[in-house]
Amino acid sequence: MNWKRRARRGITLLGHAVGYDSLERPDGKHVRRLWFDPPDSVAIVARSGDELVLIEEYRPRLGERVLSCPAGRRDPRESYERAAKRELREETGYEAEHVELLETYYPTAGMRKRRAVVFADDLTPGAQRLEPDEFIEVRTVPVEDALDVVRSGTTCGWSLPPLLLAEEAGLL
Structure with a gap:
């Protein structure tokens, strides 16, 4: 199954990157997925x-x-x-x-x-x-x-x- 990343959007909030990816699912539908990048x-x-x-x-x-x-x-x-x-x-x-x-x-x-x-x-x-x-x-x-x-x-x-x-x- 292949997912395609179409775009990434993010901001820095309180020192952490937060945003979403626009993805194309294997069935052709477009979805957004939230992500959060705190420190390890x-x-x-x-x-x-x-x-x-x-x-x-x-x-x-x-x-x-x-x-x-x-x-x-x-x-x-x-x-x-x-x-x-x-x-x-x-x-x-x-x-x-x-x-x-x-x-x-x-x-x-x-x-x-x-x-x-x-x-x-x-x-x-x-x-x-x-x-x-x-x-x-x-x-x-x-x-x-x-x-x-x-x-x-x-x-x-x-x-x-x-x-x-x-x-x-x-x-x-």
Whole structure:
């Protein structure tokens, strides 16, 4: 099946490209498809011995607190591994001696961004370095309970997919 891109229109809104593509479907009909280009991001599955380091944060769009893996944006010239170390340190205070890229994927088809899942271990605790608009509580849970604990509340793309990938890799 061949789709043909006829035109692309976009604007920059709050530093992110947003727009739509005009496409011709294989059946000859013309459609528009919305897209959004936020920065790439990283979710960190951080293991400290028999504990997993998670964060609890109020998510305004969901209207509730969510327990998830530490996560954040990747700067354009930064590797996913370096971004994971930085975000882990900022959000939790933990320094990771070892990080390993597990996967990169598109979290949704409507966003042209990639999300990486990075496993971190050999952790040393320290002080959080939160941005002024971040209000994050650090929580640790036993590794063997992590999936159940996360699934007992509201889950999001920062929690369940990273943990499942780490479990599949034999890291949980």
